Amino acid sequence: MPAPASLFSPRAVSLGLSCLVATATPVARAQTTPSTTLPAVKIRASAPEPNGRLQLDLPADTGSRLGLTPRQTPATVSIIDRNTIDTRGAQDTQEILRAVPGITAHNAPGNIGVSYRGFSGGSVTQLFNGIHLQYTIAARPVDSWIYDRVESIGGPSSFLFGAGGVGGSINYITKLAERHDISEARLRLGTQRLKEASVGLNRRIAGDGSGAGDHHIRIDLNYRRADGWTDGTGTRSTQLATSLLSDLGQGVTHTLAYEAQDEAVDRPYWGTPLLNPPGASLRVDPRTRDKNYNSADGLYEQRVQWLRSITDWRLSDSTRLKNTFYAYDALRDYRNVESYRFDAGNTSVIRSATLLQRHDQRLVGDRIEGSHQGQAWGHRSDWAWGLDVSVNKQTRFPNSLPGTVSTVDPYRFDTENFFDIPGMKRGFRPDRDNKVTTTALYLENRTALVPALHLVTALRHERIKLELKNRREVTAASPASFQRSYHPSTGRIGLVWDLAPGAMVYAQYATAADAPSGVLSTASFSDVRNNSELTTGRQAEIGSKLDFWQGKGTATVSAFTIRRKNIATQDADNSALTVLVGEQSSRGVELAVGLKPAAGWSVQGNVSRVDAQYDRFRQGGISLAGKTPTNTPETVANLWVSYAFAPSWQASMGVRHVGKAYADAANTMSWSAYTLVDLGLSHQVNRNISVVGRIRNATDRLYAANLTSTMAYLGAPRTADLALRVSF
Template sequence: MTNKTTSAAAPPALHPRPLALALSCAFAALPVHAQDLQDGAMPVVEITGAAPRANGLLNLDTASGTGSRLGLTPRETPASVTIVDRAVIEARGAQDTQEVLRAIPGVTAHNAPGNIGVSYRGFGSGSISQLFNGINVQYSIAARPVDSWIYERVEAIGGPSSFLYGSGAVGGSINYVTKLAGPRPMSEARLRLGSDDLKEASFGLNRMLGGDGAGRGDHYARIDLNHRDTGSWVDGVKSRSTQLAASLRSDFSPRFTHTLAYEFQEEDVDRPYWGTPLRNPLAGELRIDQATRFKNYNSADGVYDQRVHWLRSIAGWRVSEALQFTNTLYAYDALRDYRNVETYRFNPGNSAVIRSAVFLQRHDQRLVGDRIDGVYRGRIGARRSDWAFGLDYSVNKQTRFPNSLAVTVSTVDPYDFVTERFFDIPGMGPGFRPDRDNRVSTTALYLENRTALLPALKLVTALRHERIELELTNRRELTAASPASFERRYSPTTGRVGLVWDISPGASAYLQYATAADPPSGILTTASFADVRNNSELTTGRQAEIGAKLDFWQGKGSATLAAYSITRRNIASQDPNNSALTQLVGEQSARGVELSVGLQPTRQLSLQGNLTHVDAEYEDFRQGGVSLAGKTPANTPSTVANVWVSYAFTPALQANIGVRRVGKVYADAANTLTWPDYTFVDLGLSYQFNRHVAVVGRIRNLTDRVYAANLSATMAYLGAPRTADVALRITF
């Protein structure tokens, strides 16, 4: 449903999008030949230059390092595990990591510059671990959208997973896995042009540097590079981003390998978009003024910049067929700068926009750690029993340099206005002044086991114990509320126990119980003195889940079904006797069902879809002195559905369509403000000229649907309108 407006001003004409119109005509004129539609009539073609043709079946039999350290497949794991591999990423045209997340059942995400939001199983970003190659940087903003070119796959496990990755994973864990050097030679490139002055170039190369290919002195090098320049559908926004992933793998012997991996990510956004003001009255179903859909109320020289460096040293030693060790030494360095006016609201008569919330901010974060993992494959009596065990130590330090003004900067005409340069705002000047250092030291021991109780019945268990030391150092004036320093220590123990029953060779059922620990304020690396002093414990999470995974239709179909119940206790709730204080008495719950289905009826046709429903609510929570028991957390849709259909008209010509529907959400915890459900459609068309050259065209949000990817009390962070792009892919 398109949002209505009562503005007397006529909305401006939408931005012209000739590329989208041209692609629409191409889809309408798509040739269909009867002989190409016969099942089995087409020879198999290896599409190496174009987007790979993804198999419609669910990825249930590929080992996943995210759901278990034992290397179990999703079918073998007593949990909901999703693998979005490279073929799926390419086939669906996912531009960045945010779009990849759409393939995970029930996940919604947005990329507002200062508030990277993900909702998973009824919980938000502070209760979801977003990992990079299994490493948790403990900061949600670190999961800024990164171009998908450098990633091999994205994996996810739904529900509590602190027993694998540490505190902060009640709703689930999402793991972004980077491409690494390996034996398979590869060289590819992509050029992409699109709406809003999109210009992108990508390159990838993997080669053997020396050796005999037998694992003795073999060396492999890989580099993947991507650069993008683009404007935006919002006035004044321009961005540049560069991603580099380079790695060197050395097989010193068949038993010992080492990989050195480096990643660089850079993002520079001029005048970033923070949202569109909502029309008054702010009650019931929210609306925007269509004439402001493309307006940007930020300062004329607003900025968001990010630089990220990753370095990993990965050593693998296979002691024997039964025992192997992996040691990962890692270092992460990130610097983020903000310079913006971030909040906009209409005046009561909707005749002017009031601009406020001035922020000059720097985040300087460094993470250093080492993790040693061991896997032992043995037996207990006559039954197979496999073990994973390890030790992880890390030091995560972040310094923040905030300078903000809670003042009205200006009141402007909603449709015709000019904004100031940032440092012309009274009280703002160049330079950063540190506020405090947050230093989080974590030592963790973990153990995981899978034992065959019966040939068809496996018991999967895991246990993790952490020692977390949080140190806050004040870098500004000392007060009673902000002392020179403060320390807090936590010692959570979390675990999982699950059973997997192999009903038949293609079907299994499981049940599990898992626990988790979560910081009350969401993230320890940004916790304030008030957070740490008032919240002496971590919150606790509990989940019970039951599900099934099966193949059907003589191997042409696959499906997963899961039902779960999660409870998070001891969340910070307002003291009913003193609104300035919080107590660890709150409780939040989520109960839901997830269904995923994949079909490959013929060689030409593939279908995948998922449907999720979650009933998320506060069981015990107060805000503004009012109980919110029974209310749904903001920006949490109860239903999310996705369908993807791919059809090959000829061996060279393939079309696909994706349909996504997201249920209504609330903008406030009191559930008085709502945004309606919405549906958008993406189309894709690829043509393989030969085995080395292909062209891929896409239209995103075909119907130009206006929708809110995130809501606050006065603004909607809108999703992109209809856009289109064409990519030329080559291998050589």
């Protein structure tokens, strides 16, 4: 199989040049602006300290573009900062998400899934530095080392980031250059031959530290290699994040950032076959827990590159302009046999679903935005506005074979090399090009109606043009080309009432738009022809955020109801067609609490209960009204406790409970609820050196992270690792 393009290919270099050219004009024009004071810098300690309180008073771009904190925002907004990531030992972006109430996630190779408030897939927007890739598989787990924090907002949020986000939006925010020196490194070793090395450096490379003329560079690099817990699986990944921060004077700063991710998985694990008969409670044979039925040389590879050019111009203390040019390039290759099922007597495993696939995706865009803090009719009134233009193009190269590949003994077997499968040929043949061009205008406002009562509003209008180009045979079902346009308008209106110092209540109503099936960047000709409109989502939410116990505790609580209409459902009169009359809804409550009860103690927890169902939906000619969507547990709860029992020692424990989930939309098959326990022990050797040992899934619980009607994608068994962290 041809290797993906080099990270430093001519295409990557051309993206970099485009990035530099795009920002030259704004920087030059900004030189006449009066100077302003640079923001204060916080220096992080060399070792993370337990902090039980929730992050309610840090500005979060994911909840609003007005620079509001979670406490000021009429929505459920979570911030998982770098300190929390480190103290909990979150290995990748999916483990970080456990800190968000109600979220479940899995990393099955071809079906990266996040469920939030009863919705999943393209209905949960996953962003990278506020940029929407419009493709769910693009959100594969990434090692946590290169990220500064992760933010989220629950419920419809298309008014912030564009079509999608009915269930919520998640934003992974990369570390960027700062105005002080940082030197840190980590070495981690563990079971399954885990070897990981990470380093982070931040330095001033020019200037005298006074502001104008200063240039700071940051480099964060991570390399990881490990065997999988299933036979023959092995992973190798490298993450690089580097950025240059330049203080150009006259209130202008510029950041040029480049990121690269290179991942290869040998013989990826796709799942474990379920025992027959399936019954109401699904099971797997424990003896197949570590079996891998993929081809002997199965493969998943991806190479991802990001370029961002961010120009920030502070015209005054109250007015700011910002321009972000961004470019994304990704190439993903698959070579696998992906489906396995037991025969009726559970004596053999039937292997099928042969797929050779390549995804080639490029995204280029520019966002111009501004903010102003002012007055309206004698009241404080802050504004944010922006224009976002992007072009997202993806070409897919699928080559699949129908039918059974082989039938093997469940416990003792050998599998073939992929290209030894009869009928499978090397090389890639493009199927179609999907080009999504988006132009969006947005506006937000926060006005103090009275000193303790604020009205928060937002409105976004998008012009989306989807163009499909057929790269294969032209037929009536697959014409040479086809295009369709969408014009969604979405918004939010909310009230925030400050009841007392440290306590507020809020109410909000928000809307969203979403593709009827899948995402537009992978939509087929039939999707576009039959689904002429985007779905609509609406949410009503009330909640509160407060401090209590004389500042030792913080809490957030919310109750919500969401309804999504016009989803694609099977035509009652013709099962071969879909119509936009389906409906799906969810309602639930979320609670998060953080405590610092005494010196050395830290306690945080969250719990969510959601009642998600189809209100109008058909599959196989059968109505599924009242049924729960697949892989959507009713209850998700997390608890983290840490205790510094000696001056240089700290013990920690994490407990996660996930409720029952269904494998089919008819709700005839389910996996029982499960509870996981993680343990940790850290020792601060001296000011600059710490050692942390962790046991994950300490009880070795066998559980399904994702389900289909024939397979369970199992979570990892018990693992252990030891990490040495150094600051210098």
